[in-house]
Amino acid sequence: MKTVLINCSPKKRFCASQYFLFLQKLFTGGKKVSEKLRNQADHARILDQLKDAQTVVFCLPLYVDGVPSHVLRFMEEMETFCRQNDIHLNVYCIANNGFIEGRQNEPLMQIIENFCSRAGLIWGGGVGIGGGVMLNVTRIVFEIQIGLLVLNTVLSVIQTGVLFPKDLWIDFGENALTLLFFNLGALFYFALMGAAIRKGSYLGKKYTRILIPSFIFILFADIFFIIISLFEGGIFRGWLAKKEPAN
Amino acid sequence: MVKNEKVILYDVDRQYDDMIASKCDHALAADGKYAHCQGCFGCWTKHPAECFMKDKLQQVCRIIGQANELVIVTENLYGGYSAAVKNVLDRAIGSSTPFSTYRGKQMHHTLRYGKHDLLKVVVYGDITEAEKNTFRYLVERNAINEGHARSEVVFIEDLAELEGVL
Numbered sequence A: 001m002k003t004v005l006i007n008c009s010p011k012k013r014f015c016a017s018q019y020f021l022f023l024q025k026l027f028t029g030g031k032k033v034s035e036k037l038r039n040q041a042d043h044a045r046i047l048d049q050l051k052d053a054q055t056v057v058f059c060l061p062l063y064v065d066g067v068p069s070h071v072l073r074f075m076e077e078m079e080t081f082c083r084q085n086d087i088h089l090n091v092y093c094i095a096n097n098g099f100i101e102g103r104q105n106e107p108l109m110q111i112i113e114n115f116c117s118r119a120g121l122i123w124g125g126g127v128g129i130g131g132g133v134m135l136n137v138t139r140i141v142f143e144i145q146i147g148l149l150v151l152n153t154v155l156s157v158i159q160t161g162v163l164f165p166k167d168l169w170i171d172f173g174e175n176a177l178t179l180l181f182f183n184l185g186a187l188f189y190f191a192l193m194g195a196a197i198r199k200g201s202y203l204g205k206k207y208t209r210i211l212i213p214s215f216i217f218i219l220f221a222d223i224f225f226i227i228i229s230l231f232e233g234g235i236f237r238g239w240l241a242k243k244e245p246a247n
Numbered sequence B: 001m002v003k004n005e006k007v008i009l010y011d012v013d014r015q016y017d018d019m020i021a022s023k024c025d026h027a028l029a030a031d032g033k034y035a036h037c038q039g040c041f042g043c044w045t046k047h048p049a050e051c052f053m054k055d056k057l058q059q060v061c062r063i064i065g066q067a068n069e070l071v072i073v074t075e076n077l078y079g080g081y082s083a084a085v086k087n088v089l090d091r092a093i094g095s096s097t098p099f100s101t102y103r104g105k106q107m108h109h110t111l112r113y114g115k116h117d118l119l120k121v122v123v124y125g126d127i128t129e130a131e132k133n134t135f136r137y138l139v140e141r142n143a144i145n146e147g148h149a150r151s152e153v154v155f156i157e158d159l160a161e162l163e164g165v166l
């Protein structure tokens, strides 16, 4: 059984869709092929992968309450391709959005479902994840923590000869569990989707989010954009100004 | 600042250009030849209200953001906007700011140019009942997301009806 998982984020690096695709693969059996859809040049290669596949999983960001335009272009081509080649795949979807409510992905889910009807594909449902950017940040923080753990372990061996300094590992464990907790909703549904993919069954539309209270999330989101805008300089270039068109 | 009272974003053939231009303060043709959004958020964090890609859509958020009435003419695609129209909308998120707020009991971004009045979407092309329902829902969601007080979806069977509904 072959599953093609398509990361549809247009970003080159640090995309949330890539993180969720990685997690979904942990829960998916059989042959797995990961693809990246960033522009037209990727279409032919991905369509070729679909020929002998049973399942396709779209991992995509929510853009303006819907599907990003470059993904729509791919879907149009895929519709024609599947009809011409009599391909009837099972289609699942992992959508993530910036805001905290995963339910904001509902219009996107419906659009993918309507696409399946038009293309003669079998809609298997999907997971909509709120706070995708922030969950992706938890991954980056986790990677930094592993780096620090390794560094501190090496320092500990050099300075005291102890390979497993207890406090360091307890700290690491606590932090890792906290980060894991934030991700639990998404992980639960990835497990369900893995089972649905294996059986070729209907998962339904499931919505979840980063597991933190909304008011803390909004605070973090604002701080996040302030820091990035400071680094990138936008804050000093009329950050919130009502700018007029140049012509 | 003078707001554009009425902006029309459309994907129909160029033969409608003059008619559409006569119906609004600013006409935006979505011809499908533009680059798509790269998801970098630079229009919030680096060069506010401007895209790093130097094409006709570079400052489109400033026009859409100032529209008191935004009318979108689009072909149906799976119950949503055509790729050409969606391309423009994706490139226009600089019309909001990176700050978050609550609208309609859910999280959204604050609006760079303040609230708007009407969001009207005129849909043409082959469409199923399920797709019509999706479209109505999508436009409702867009109106909240972009800060429109009212929204309306009109389905037309033939482009001959277009002039009458603009």
Ligand SMILES: Cc1cc2nc3c(=O)[nH]c(=O)nc-3n(C[C@H](O)[C@H](O)[C@H](O)COP(=O)(O)O)c2cc1C
Binding pocket: A009, A010, A011, A014, A015, A016, A017, A018, A060, A061, A062, A063, A064, A065, A066, A096, A097, A098, A099, A100, A104, A131, A132, A133, B037, B038, B039, B040, B041, B090, B091, B093, B145
């Ligand atoms: C053009 C654009 C439009 C967006 N529109 C929405 C939106 O309507 N609602 C939302 O919650 N997030 C929205 N987002 C945020 C993305 O969904 C979020 O950043 C997501 O995590 C990106 O996933 P990726 O890293 O896989 O590309 C938008 C982002 C961009 C760039």
